Structures are given as structure tokens and as C-alpha cells.
Amino acid sequence: MTMHTRTLGSTGPQVSALGLGCMGMSALYGDADRAESIATIHAALEAGVTLLDTGDFYGMGHNELLIGEALRTAPAARREQALVSVKFGALRDPAGGWSGYDGRPAAVKNFAAYSLQRLGVDHIDVYRIARLDPAVPIEETVGAIAELVEKGYVRHVGLSEVGADTIRRAAATAPVSDLQIEYSLISRGIEDEILPTTRELGIGVTAYGVLSRGLISGHFTGDRQLAANDFRAMSPRFQGENLQHNLNLVEALRKIAEQKGASVAQIAIAWVASQGDDIVPLVGARTRERLTESLGALDVTLDAADLAAIEEAVPAGAAAGERYPAAQMAHLEA
Numbered sequence: 001m002t003m004h005t006r007t008l009g010s011t012g013p014q015v016s017a018l019g020l021g022c023m024g025m026s027a028l029y030g031d032a033d034r035a036e037s038i039a040t041i042h043a044a045l046e047a048g049v050t051l052l053d054t055g056d057f058y059g060m061g062h063n064e065l066l067i068g069e070a071l072r073t074a075p076a077a078r079r080e081q082a083l084v085s086v087k088f089g090a091l092r093d094p095a096g097g098w099s100g101y102d103g104r105p106a107a108v109k110n111f112a113a114y115s116l117q118r119l120g121v122d123h124i125d126v127y128r129i130a131r132l133d134p135a136v137p138i139e140e141t142v143g144a145i146a147e148l149v150e151k152g153y154v155r156h157v158g159l160s161e162v163g164a165d166t167i168r169r170a171a172a173t174a175p176v177s178d179l180q181i182e183y184s185l186i187s188r189g190i191e192d193e194i195l196p197t198t199r200e201l202g203i204g205v206t207a208y209g210v211l212s213r214g215l216i217s218g219h220f221t222g223d224r225q226l227a228a229n230d231f232r233a234m235s236p237r238f239q240g241e242n243l244q245h246n247l248n249l250v251e252a253l254r255k256i257a258e259q260k261g262a263s264v265a266q267i268a269i270a271w272v273a274s275q276g277d278d279i280v281p282l283v284g285a286r287t288r289e290r291l292t293e294s295l296g297a298l299d300v301t302l303d304a305a306d307l308a309a310i311e312e313a314v315p316a317g318a319a320a321g322e323r324y325p326a327a328q329m330a331h332l333e334a
């Protein structure tokens with residue numbers, strides 16, 4: 001397999017056509033295996049994946065320390081190719097609770113100082129606030145990242161889960177490489193306004209939740225027991241009738257996958273990748289087995305007939321349940 005590349009927006013870096021999201025290696029999907037997580041990052045780098053995504057609040061620094069260790073123990077050539085995208089701003093408490101977002105310029109620089117230390121790097125490739133801080137104009141938050149760019153601590157400004165107006169204001173403040181936002185066959189909210197806006201402004205998209213957190217991976221079953229520290233135990237899409245409805249959509253997708261000789265996860269990833277060269281899917285693989293499956297999506301080509309069949313099986317808006325619980329939906333602009 002040859003790793004293809006895509007460029008994040010008109011000013012961003014060239015990255016592998018698939019990025020590795022490392023969140024689940026530290027938090028939000030129940031316990032993960034540390035050695036396997038590091039082996040997965042190494043295998044991804046070996047396969048030519050150059051984009052690693054994290055957040056300083058994933059396990060309160062745990063994820064950055066993990067990535068730092070994986071980079072330190074990777075062959076130098078692989079380490080040098082790796083680009084790290086970091087989200088900041090989420091405020092946590094010792095019990096794991098969430099208490100809002102902080103996008104004040106002094107906080108931005110403070111968060112960055114700790115991230116550089118934990119990652120063991122001299123710069124962060126893409127830096128972004130995870131959610132808009134409603135108390136701080138985006139110009140101030142982005143302006144602070146732009147200062148970090150000037151000083152060499154950050155290479156590119158990114159955005160995460162913001163709406164069209166904020167994207168425009170941010171882009172008027174500094175060059176923005178990419179917007180990170182949920183996008184999948186069953187989360188298509190960005191298509192009407194956000195994607196046209198990023199395209200107009202030359203901003204790329206790093207799509208997360210491409211497998212809807214495993215829901216449309218083809219591996220998730222209705223009887224799976226989720227730990228209390230698993231986001232999916234609270235996610236509306238994974239509850240009761242919603243779950244059954246959504247798994248029925250997966251079965252419709254499975255028929256298409258079988259005809260294509262691909263897995264359901266590969267079809268779901270290939271679908272996102274096929275929506276435009278400006279989009280880089282992030283996959284949340286946390287084992288080498290899942291990573292290998294995800295990488296296989298890069299060899300799946302979907303033609304117009306395939307895309308039409310997928311659309312018929314899983315039309316826009318087909319999912320039951322919101323993508324976050326209500327309290328977290330309140331932090332989303334889009």
C-alpha cells in the first residue's frame with residue numbers, strides 16, 4: 001500500500017490521507033492497553049501515517065505523554081515525519097468532570113507550554129481550541145495561537161467544532177489550516193453551510209467520528225457492555241431503540257461492503273475520504289488490528305454507483321439520536 005497525501009487547506013501541511021486519532025488510547029472509550037496503543041502508533045508511522053491527533057485533556061495529559069513516548073521510541077525517520085495536532089481549552093476536574101473551556105490568550109500560552117513538555121517536542125504542528133470559549137472572542141484565542149506560530153512553538157492554526165461565522169472570523173485573524181469536526185455517513189451536518197465555508201476560505205477538514213465512535217464500524221453489537229467511563233454509555237446514539245435503529249443502518253451498509261469485498265468500517269472511512277480531497281479522515285484505531293483494517297480503506301474506491309447505493313442504504317439524517325448528550329451539545333456551534 002502506498003500512502004497518499006492530502007494538504008490541509010491552502011496554507012496547511014501535507015499529511016497522510018488518513019490520520020490517527022489517539023483519544024481512545026487514553027480516555028472516553030473505556031480502558032485501553034498502553035503497550036498496544038504505542039505499538040499502534042508505531043505501526044501507523046511505519047505505514048506512512050504522518051498525522052497524529054490528540055487533546056491535552058484526553059486523560060489529563062495522559063494522551064500527550066503516550067504520544068511523546070511513542071515518538072521517542074520510534075525510528076528517527078518516522079518520528080521526523082510525524083505531525084502532531086493538539087486540541088486545548090477543555091477544563092477538567094480530578095474526578096474527570098468537564099467544566100467548560102478557556103480560550104483566553106494567557107491560558108492558550110499556558111496550555112501550549114505544558115503540551116510541548118508532555119509531548120517532548122519543540123513545536124506543535126496544528127494547535128486548536130477544542131470548543132469555542134463563549135467568553136472570549138475567537139479573534140483573541142486565534143491571535144494567541146498566531147503569536148505562538150510567530151515564535152515557532154506552533155506551525156499552524158486549526159479550529160474545532162465551530163460554525164461558519166466563527167470560521168470566517170478566525171480566518172480573518174490568521175491563516176487557518178483545518179477545521180476538525182465530526183463527519184461521517186451518519187453525521188452529515190457540515191454539508192449545508194460549514195463545508196461550503198471552509199472550501200470558500202481554503203481551509204481543510206480533519207473529520208473525526210468517521211466510524212461514529214465504532215457505531216458504524218460493523219463490529220459494534222447491541223449486547224456490548226460499556227464501562228461507566230465509556231462515552232458511548234452516555235451517547236444518545238448508543239441507547240436502546242436508537243442503537244437498534246442505527247445498527248440496522250449498519251446491516252444495510254454491510255450488504256454493500258460485502259459486494260465490494262471490503263469491511264463495513266472500510267466503506268465508512270472510504271465514503272468520508274471520497275467527499276473531497278480537502279478532507280482527511282481521522283480514525284480512532286487503538287489496536288494494530290483495527291489500524292490495519294482502517295488503512296485498508298485507502299484501497300477502496302467508491303464509484304458513482306457505489307455512492308448512490310450507500311446513500312440509499314444510509315440517507316443523510318438517517319441516524320437516531322444526537323451525536324452528543326445534551327450538556328455537550330450545548331458547546332457545539334454547528
Ligand SMILES: NC(=O)c1ccc[n+]([C@@H]2O[C@H](COP(=O)([O-])OP(=O)(O)OC[C@H]3O[C@@H](n4cnc5c(N)ncnc54)[C@H](OP(=O)(O)O)[C@@H]3O)[C@@H](O)[C@H]2O)c1
Nearest residue numbers: 021022023024053208209210211212213214217284285290
Ligand atoms: N475535535 C473534536 O471535538 C473531537 C472529538 C472526538 C474525537 N476527536 C479526535 O478524532 C479521533 C477519532 O475519533 P473517534 O475515536 O471518536 O472516531 P472513530 O474512528 O469514529 O471511533 C473509534 C472507535 O471505533 C471502534 N472501531 C471499530 N472498528 C474500528 C476500526 N477499523 N478502526 C478504528 N476504530 C474502530 C473502536 O472502538 P473499540 O476499540 O471500542 O472497538 C474505536 O475506539 C479521536 O481519537 C480524536 O483524536 C476530536
